[in-house]
Amino acid sequence: MPVTSIEETSMRSFVRTSAAALTLALTLSACGGDDDSGTRSATEHNDADVSFAQGMIPHHAQALSMVDMLQSRPLDPELETLAEQIRDAQGPEIELMADWLEEWDEEVPETMRDHVNSGHDMGQGSDIMEEMGPGHDDMPGMMSADDFEELEEARDDAFQEMWLRMMIEHHEGAIEMAETEQEEGRFEPAIDLAGEIVESQTAEIETMQEMLAD
16 A cells, blocks of 8 residues: 655645635535626526515505596696606506516515505595505605695696606606616616616606706
8 A cells, every 4th residue: 555645645635625615615606696786697686686676666656646646637738648658667667576576485565556456546645655654755756645645735736846846856766776776686677677767767857857947
């Protein structure tokens, strides 16, 4: 039997230890991949993607409730067109994000629209916000119950300008949330949706600012 020197034994031990350490590092890296915001994936998601969907769903739902408040109010035709544009974009986006959350086994958040569909009419936005309690108006741009009450009670001659200013602020909040998803998200469809939100709502803000300037 060949004699193994102490130096050879030590070297083999070092190689085995190094290989084991490398294997462990690669394993841990793979396990932590879901939270790697620097790696985009067509199938994998991370916590930022979940937060984006869970935040944007109620944010969009509130925008749709604001659009519903335009019913029976005297409006400029340009605002009527903008309102339909917002409805056509954000309704399907809510459904898309809800589908993602269900696929990920994550909670789909409660929204103002859920309360409306449960029997409230559209003129009770402030009451709905009160019923939903705290935590639903702390996202960027979200209106509070007091904001809704002020808008609901506004005279016709003041309503349109107030609505435009509130919706601009609401859009700015959505853009901020979408930009966070672009920076931190991993799920490519969610990142792409965030880019579409930034682009479309930036254009809508410009339209609303022009309406206010007229």
